[in-house]
Amino acid sequence: MTRLYVIRHAEAEGNLYRRVHGWYDSLITERGYRQIAALAGRFEGEHIDAVYSSDLFRTRTTAGAIYRTHGLELTVRRSLREISFGAWEDRPWGELGHDHADALKLFDTGSSAFRAPGGETFPEAGARVTAAVRQIAKNHPGQTVAVFSHGTVIRQLQGAVQGLAQEELHVLGHADNTAVTCIEAGGDTLRMIFHNDNSHLPEEISTLAHQTWWKAQNGAVKDPSLRFRPLDMEREARIYHDARREAWINIHGTLEQFDGEGFVRDALAQWRYDRRAVTAAFLGEELAGLIQMDLRRDAEKGVGYIPFFYMMPGRRKQGLGVQLLGEAVSVYRPLGRKYLRLRCAPDNYVAQRFYRRYGFCKAAEAEGTRVPLDIMEKYIGYD
Incomplete structure (x- = not known):
């Protein structure tokens, strides 16, 4: 036998x-x-x-x-x-x-x-x-x-x-x-x-x-699963702006140094290059989060850069955020990118813990930023 x-x-x-x-x-x-x-x-x-x-x-x-x-x-x-x-x-x-x-x-x-x-x-x-x-x-x-x-x-x-x-x-x-x-x-x-x-x-x-x-x-699936679509930055820029504003207050406790129009301007330029640059995540019909991807930044280094990662307040700490990372991998890996990279405030302990849980490590400290930021990196290539 x-x-x-x-x-x-x-x-x-x-x-x-x-x-x-x-x-x-x-x-x-x-x-x-x-x-x-x-x-x-x-x-x-x-x-x-x-x-x-x-x-x-x-x-x-x-x-x-x-x-x-x-x-x-x-x-x-x-x-x-x-x-x-x-x-x-x-x-x-x-x-x-x-x-x-x-x-x-x-x-x-x-x-x-x-x-x-x-x-x-x-x-x-x-x-x-x-x-x-x-x-x-x-x-x-x-x-x-x-x-x-x-x-x-x-x-x-x-x-x-x-x-x-x-x-x-x-x-x-x-x-x-x-x-x-x-x-x-x-x-x-x-x-x-x-x-x-x-x-x-x-x-x-x-x-x-x-x-x-x-x-x-x-066989009915009960675990919450997100769907994604590009945010229309010409018609829905206010959604992006308000998310940026809420995230800034949540992290820093004040709107000091917040440049909402500058954030929108950068996101619009990235969106015009590739519509996936600002992508909305939905749970059914409910907006659950946003992920921004700058498909040109550090491309020559094999990097998929994420300028903004955001979950709506009512959808935080529910295990959904990792699906936004999955969307970034789905966009960047076919382009030959080996790394996901983003910036995170060192005192944003919740975000730091989240990124480290899913494979990000501190690679450097950002220079010339309004506030101190760590550069976090995750390898997404094949060994």
Whole structure:
């Protein structure tokens, strides 16, 4: 008998930013790297003969928990990828819920009829991964193999092994990041020993422990997800101005040295260069925040510069701000930018704590500014 440990990748940007990442090549989060360390500890004394992974960064990186620690080579298989979402790739779940509610409901309920434009159906993706796992088992008779793949297709594989119809897969539950499924293979027979085991994860580093969508009935997504659209700086500049004003007072306690017209003038120039430069975030129809991006500043240094990052007062401390960072990554990474950079007052302890939580570090101190500011930087390239 061949023993297969089928393992979901560690927490990645799509899990954190609430964006659709199937074939999109996202990075591992800070929590995800802690999950990888825990997974390595789980398998430290386990004999493994071979390690396979999909070709995406998040699975290849997670696979290091076993192949690096066991002195093995990593074999990459494109066939182990997540379901393809086609035109939906890297779009916010909040946007799809707003603009494509009926199609998203098909996805949430695991319907065989679901297919994103240009993407795969559940049965197509499941057949692809199940065939890949069967071939891996045949390649390693009597051995123990670790296979790193993705949540949706692992669930399809589990259903195939159990002989479940598509409409019955909800009984399998959802896999946490780095959760382990164990399958035994003999001849053409696959048998599931256990599935979705995350016992190596303390609650503080479990992804599912920090989310609620998976608890919802019929797959309905309950975690708040934002959608984004460019702010029209010729018609909606007052929204931007008032946000700048409120942020200044909140940070400095006074309007002294506040140059509202100057801020609007700079933002308008950036917006005229690229409409995404001032982007509004919405929770349903409610304005939840703004993010400003200067797409020309420090471009030659591989930097994606963020002049202004803002959450509406009623939406602060609700875990939504990280989705604005996800929007910045979505804009800047395709342009070849390796870093996000912004400025933050050293005495703005709430903002400092937020940025550091999501991977920003102090790179320098700004010069020639009205008030003291730290230059904060986050790497968004691939290692």
